[in-house]
Amino acid sequence: MITLDIETTGLDPTTDYVVAIGILDDFGIQILSSPVTGYQADLNAAEHGILKQFADYLVHLVPDGDFFLTYNGVEFDMPFLFSRMGIHGFTGESKILFELKDIDLIHYAKYVTGRRLGKNDACSKLGNLYVPRKSEGLWSARIYKNPKLLTENDHLEMLQHNATDLSSTARLYNVVKGFPDFTEWRMNEFSNEVCLDGNKQDNKKERRQVQHHRGERG
DSSP states (O other), rough: EEEEEEEEEESOOTOOOEEEEEEETEHHHHHHEEOOHHHOOHHHEEHHHHHHHHHHHHOOOOTTTOOOOOOOSSIIIIHHHHHHHHTTTOOHHHHHHSSSSEEEEEHHHHHHHHHHHOOHHHHHHHHHHOOOSSSHHHHHHHHHGGGGGHHHHHHHHHHHHHHHHHHHHHHHHHHHHSSHHHHHHHHHHHHHHTTTSSHHHHHHHHHHHGGGGGGGOO
């Protein structure tokens, strides 16, 4: 299981940048980012370095064994990464995003409650988990749009926010995966992903590419 969460300068992958990619796997948390001086010197180059690290990570994943765990990743993180990786020439590696299974807990939250919940609300209502609300990811990342004003404290706050997001998503999954309705929801999700001709991957790719135009974020 790979818990994934990204930080960006905004919601539009055609004009905004990835400033950090958080990964939580069997080896712990790692956040792919750049030193503050890297963002200040060239934001596009800093993003290229981050995406190169992520591309190198992706090629070691096993499609039949690994899966991504996200909160709103199907509609935001995955298509955003796919778009930005294509812009930077990592098209081949970006396709791996569609080859792995995914569990997007925002869909489970809606399945249970009938409405779209933010992650903190989902953690509270579904998992009885407390998540600190110290920083907002979108605000902390948008400051990178003017990297000359970026400080070490700003960067640290963003990294801390990302790490908190990763751990809270994983904690929520560990609670709800044992619920009977979680198994029921996963079966429904899988059925919806499979095309009538059985070509699951093409359907997932089409679904994500359409959804990235919505500009939604968890």
